[in-house]
Amino acid sequence: MENYSNFHIVQHPLIQHKLTLIRDKKTSKKEFSELVNEVAMLMAYDMTKDLPLKEVEIETPIKKMKSSVVAGKKIVLMPILRAGIGMVNGILQLIPSARVGHIGIFRDEETLQPHTYFFKMPKDGTKRDIILIDPMLATGGSIIAAVDKLKERGCKNIKCLCLIVAPEGVKAFCEKHPDVPLYTAALDECLNEKGYIVPGLGDAGDRLFGTK
Ligand code: PRP
Ligand code: URA
Secondary structure, eight states, rough: OOOOEEEEEEEOOHHHHHHHHHHHHSSSSHHHHHHHHHHHHHHHHHHTTTEEEEEEEEEEEOOOOEEEEOOSOOOOEEETTTTTGGGHHHHHHHTOOEEEEEEEEEOOTOOOOOEEEEOOOOGGGGSSSEEEEEEEESHHHHHHHHHHHHHHOOOOOOOEEEEOOOOOHHHHHHHTTTSSOOEEEEEOOOOOTTTTTEEEOHHHHHHHOOOO
């Protein structure tokens, strides 16, 4: 695959270890859900390492001091329904003040085309930094549609977080939205004839919610 400057693979050993457990078909629904949240939290930690800081004055029990707090705009987490929901609580543990919007998109099983059925963002969402989350980026259709919608609404500062991506989808995404950083834990081999990521982890929504 070509190199895209907006595409980042997070290689941390703990993320890679937990991702192996997530992929394993023997992993239970409970463990799968816990691990998806843990990996989402670790990835969010990495992708927020450039958040700007500002100094404030506080007083410790010993003396007054200047110390750093996160400056700038507040964050909105935007899970793509359904499977993106599985990553929200993990990231909220790290950034409890983040607001949460929702975008409902499902892909047609035959055509693999995305269909948007729900959109709700905090009122001042366009002024905030958006983290769009979905465990899987396969053809890229769903996440491209989600970023299209956010840009249409006036959002400017968007980052995407997906656990596993396929090369076909990364190419489509990076060519359509080169200005939007995309973070992942794994770039897999390809898509199969049904549009599933190979080797992937199967259907993320079904494994999270036990719907199969
Ligand atoms: C899955 C996944 C992504 C999408 C990825 O959702 O969570 O949103 O497929 O595929 P794409 O890159 O080819 O668009 P799905 O459509 O299965 O909906 P669900 O989460 O409601 O099960
Ligand atoms: N959606 C999933 O849940 N898994 C895939 O492999 C592709 C799309």
